[in-house]
Amino acid sequence: MSIRRKSLLTGAGVAVLSLVATMVTTIAPAHAAANCDPYSSYKGIKGKTVTVFTSILEPELTTLKTAWKDFETCTGVKIKIEGSNQFEALLPVRVKGGNAPDIAIIPQPGLLAKMVATKKVIPASAGVIANVNKYWSKSWKDLGTVNGKFYAAPFGSNMKSLVWYSPKQFKKNGYTVPTTWADMTALADKMAGNGQIAFCGGLGSGGATGWPGTDWVEQMVLREYGSKVYADWVSHKVKFSDPKIQAAMAKVAAWMQNPKWVGDVKGIATTTFQDAGKGIPTGKCNMLQQASFYGNILAADGATIAADGDVFAFYLPGTNPAVTVPVVGGGEFMTGFRNAPEVAAVLTYFSSATFATSRVQLDHWVSANSGVPLSAYKDPIDRLSAQYLSNPKSTFAFDASDLMPAAVGAGKEWTEFTAWFGEGKSIADVTKAIDAAWPAS
Amino acid sequence: MAIFFAVLSVIFFLAGKANGKRQKGIASVIFLGPALVLLLAGLVIPGIQTILFSFENADSNKFVGVQNYSWMLHDPDIHRVLINTLLWILVTPLLTTGIGLLLAIFLDRMKRESIPKSLIFMPMAISFVGASIIWKFVYNYSTSGGPQTGLLSAIVKIFGGQPSNWMLSKPLNTFLLMIIFIWVQTGFAMVILSAAIKAVPADIVEASSLDGAYGWRLFRFITFPMVRSTFIVVLATMVVGSLKLFDIVRTMTGGNFGTNVLANEMYAQVFVQFDQGRGSALAVALFICVSPILIYNIRHLRRERTH
Numbered sequence: 001m002s003i004r005r006k007s008l009l010t011g012a013g014v015a016v017l018s019l020v021a022t023m024v025t026t027i028a029p030a031h032a033a034a035n036c037d038p039y040s041s042y043k044g045i046k047g048k049t050v051t052v053f054t055s056i057l058e059p060e061l062t063t064l065k066t067a068w069k070d071f072e073t074c075t076g077v078k079i080k081i082e083g084s085n086q087f088e089a090l091l092p093v094r095v096k097g098g099n100a101p102d103i104a105i106i107p108q109p110g111l112l113a114k115m116v117a118t119k120k121v122i123p124a125s126a127g128v129i130a131n132v133n134k135y136w137s138k139s140w141k142d143l144g145t146v147n148g149k150f151y152a153a154p155f156g157s158n159m160k161s162l163v164w165y166s167p168k169q170f171k172k173n174g175y176t177v178p179t180t181w182a183d184m185t186a187l188a189d190k191m192a193g194n195g196q197i198a199f200c201g202g203l204g205s206g207g208a209t210g211w212p213g214t215d216w217v218e219q220m221v222l223r224e225y226g227s228k229v230y231a232d233w234v235s236h237k238v239k240f241s242d243p244k245i246q247a248a249m250a251k252v253a254a255w256m257q258n259p260k261w262v263g264d265v266k267g268i269a270t271t272t273f274q275d276a277g278k279g280i281p282t283g284k285c286n287m288l289q290q291a292s293f294y295g296n297i298l299a300a301d302g303a304t305i306a307a308d309g310d311v312f313a314f315y316l317p318g319t320n321p322a323v324t325v326p327v328v329g330g331g332e333f334m335t336g337f338r339n340a341p342e343v344a345a346v347l348t349y350f351s352s353a354t355f356a357t358s359r360v361q362l363d364h365w366v367s368a369n370s371g372v373p374l375s376a377y378k379d380p381i382d383r384l385s386a387q388y389l390s391n392p393k394s395t396f397a398f399d400a401s402d403l404m405p406a407a408v409g410a411g412k413e414w415t416e417f418t419a420w421f422g423e424g425k426s427i428a429d430v431t432k433a434i435d436a437a438w439p440a441s
Numbered sequence: 442m443a444i445f446f447a448v449l450s451v452i453f454f455l456a457g458k459a460n461g462k463r464q465k466g467i468a469s470v471i472f473l474g475p476a477l478v479l480l481l482a483g484l485v486i487p488g489i490q491t492i493l494f495s496f497e498n499a500d501s502n503k504f505v506g507v508q509n510y511s512w513m514l515h516d517p518d519i520h521r522v523l524i525n526t527l528l529w530i531l532v533t534p535l536l537t538t539g540i541g542l543l544l545a546i547f548l549d550r551m552k553r554e555s556i557p558k559s560l561i562f563m564p565m566a567i568s569f570v571g572a573s574i575i576w577k578f579v580y581n582y583s584t585s586g587g588p589q590t591g592l593l594s595a596i597v598k599i600f601g602g603q604p605s606n607w608m609l610s611k612p613l614n615t616f617l618l619m620i621i622f623i624w625v626q627t628g629f630a631m632v633i634l635s636a637a638i639k640a641v642p643a644d645i646v647e648a649s650s651l652d653g654a655y656g657w658r659l660f661r662f663i664t665f666p667m668v669r670s671t672f673i674v675v676l677a678t679m680v681v682g683s684l685k686l687f688d689i690v691r692t693m694t695g696g697n698f699g700t701n702v703l704a705n706e707m708y709a710q711v712f713v714q715f716d717q718g719r720g721s722a723l724a725v726a727l728f729i730c731v732s733p734i735l736i737y738n739i740r741h742l743r744r745e746r747t748h
Contacts (some may be wrong), residue, residue, distance in 0.1 A: 021514075095447050179599060189579070204695075205695075206692075206695055207691060207696075207709065208695075209694075209695040209697055210697070263584065264584040264604055264606075266609050267582070267584025267586075267606055268610065269583070269697070269698070270584070270606055270609060324657055355542050406713065406714045406715045406716075407499070407714045407716055410713050411709065411710075411713065411714040415518070415688070416694070417695060418695075418697045418698075419698075420666055422609055422698050423609070423611070423698060423699070433518070436516075437666060439499065439716075
């Protein structure tokens with residue numbers, strides 16, 4: 001599930017991390033005289049204003065404004081950005097009421113499709129299409145495509161396919177970071193042989209208990225079968241009880257419900273996701289599959305996050321060579337609602353490597369834009385995420401539980417996966433119950 | 442403020458003008474009016490709306506008949522929810538009120554009874570969420586093989602038992618959650634019942650002890666009959682409280698591991714899964730369950746008044 005919805009539901013834990021994220025935000029050094037060379041192609045938009053509506057809030061808004069300051073100075077266009085925590089409710093109202101912003105930064109593909117259905121969204125301009133073809137992998141472009149027409153280029157993104165571990169503990173025990181699934185299971189066996197717990201896990205998250213389990217299953221479905229089956233699974237063309245999904249879940253069970261590797265399987269259901277990784281720095285347990293934001297939780301306990309520090313992350317390896325660089329994550333998409341040269345220019349600029357590079361240089365942010373040099377990233381986890389997100393071969397999939405109807409993605413899937421771990425409910429029964437909860441449309 | 446007074450003066454002026462036969466009617470309309478309007482806006486209209494919603498789909502824009510109710514009756518998870526809620530109403534009110542009554546009787550004759558009473562009453566000042574967090578430490582179970590720091594595990598160990606992941610042990614976990622409710626509410630029951638016991642006239646107690654009623658007989662034939670109505674009111678309050686119970690379950694297990702109750706499921710349906718229809722159907726079920734107790738309570742009060 002997205003960090004946005006999760007913070008609403010889990011409260012404290014994630015509130016703490018957003019606070020930490022706020023604290024690590026640094027103020028960009030004052031710009032010297034702007035270098036206008038990269039912006040020479042944006043002409044004839046001087047004095048125009050473009051409004052942007054987004055779910056991004058302060059202090060990130062200020063950082064964004066800093067990132068496009070040179071663009072504004074050089075082209076003479078003015079970008080007015082407005083953030084709201086009610087974005088997903090307000091945008092449809094504004095669009096229906098004829099008060100649409102020039103550009104909306106939409107945090108999930110479902111809402112994008114809804115907006116396109118209003119026929120108010122302007123298809124992407126030639127400039128945007130050129131940028132997307134050049135800088136993004138096909139699966140990203142597909143996410144901005146509705147009914148065969150491309151509308152929206154990606155904006156920011158985040159990555160869930162990470163495994164957190166402790167470089168210090170690995171060094172002490174002579175473990176090496178695995179790069180294939182077989183390596184990872186061999187390493188886990190080695191850890192078990194040394195009497196250590198290989199994988200940490202925790203499903204507990206108050207009223208949202210169970211969501212980490214949905215992430216694990218998503219990772220496995222994408223890894224085993226690729227984008228097509230994944231998309232069909234999200235739209236329920238492939239049911240949970242489908243042999244494919246059941247097989248993927250069996251593979252998750254062989255991984256996260258393997259008592260040899262995780263110790264107390266049922267305990268995973270009662271451990272909170274925040275507590276799950278607490279044992280990593282001390283080697284109590286060694287690896288935890290969690291999204292990129294998890295570093296903030298570990299850092300809040302005083303762990304240093306670095307490739308040679310207390311904790312770091314590696315990419316969760318793929319399982320099926322036919323699916324190249326599978327990545328589960330999230331992202332935002334930019335849509336234009338006004339057909340004007342200045343709006344097209346701003347959208348083209350937002351989808352360019354110039355913008356993304358100037359943004360990642362400021363602080364914590366990830367772009368799947370492959371034109372951004374990895375060296376530009378300030379945060380090592382961001383750099384790691386970008387390395388996989390922007391890989392032209394990457395098979396990217398959006399967090400499925402966020403795309404499924406709430407009765408499943410925020411309901412039965414959570415409770416059933418919790419019962420799967422905590423009560424030993426069988427995969428057949430779990431999938432049957434989830435399918436039964438899928439709303440008839 | 443000024444407008445408020447202006448409106449009021451106009452109303453009272455008109456009320457003063459009215460006379461003759463209609464006077465009484467107009468006066469009652471004026472005095473009952475505001476209360477009626479508030480009742481309508483705050484209770485009757487939302488109530489009717491909830492009932493209407495319960496016959497509609499998730500977004501409340503299509504009539505679906507009794508589909509939400511048939512879901513409620515056929516979903517095995519909801520069966521568990523209903524059984525748990527039933528357990529809560531059967532077990533907790535009796536235990537809470539019973540223990541409260543026992544404490545009230547035993548502490549009644551004690552010197553400095555205010556000290557133990559204050560201590561027992563104190564949890565009442567803690568919210569259910571706060572109490573649940575305290576009890577989370579009591580029921581804590583360490584999964585990573587470390588030392589067991591939970592109080593319950595420690596007690597079980599003293600008696601030679603094995604600590605286990607308490608929140609996962611069905612159906613014990615529901616009863617462990619009930620203990621939290623009892624811990625919080627017993628003080629309240631005790632204080633109310635203690636006041637009722639103190640109100641039993643001393644001459645009756647004296648007369649009955651002259652007739653040879655002591656201990657159990659005194660309680661059975663004198664004290665209890667005289668505090669019976671208070672006992673029932675407290676019991677009814679506890680029944681309604683456990684029917685509505687939400688906070689403890691949400692904080693301790695989030696409704697997982699077979700501990701879910703009606704109010705928690707209702708909340709999850711409406712505010713997490715955005716299914717207004719199902720949520721409303723559960724709310725109506727809750728309302729139907731509470732009604733008989735309320736009706737009994739009101740009738741009981743009425744009978745008391747006529748005595």
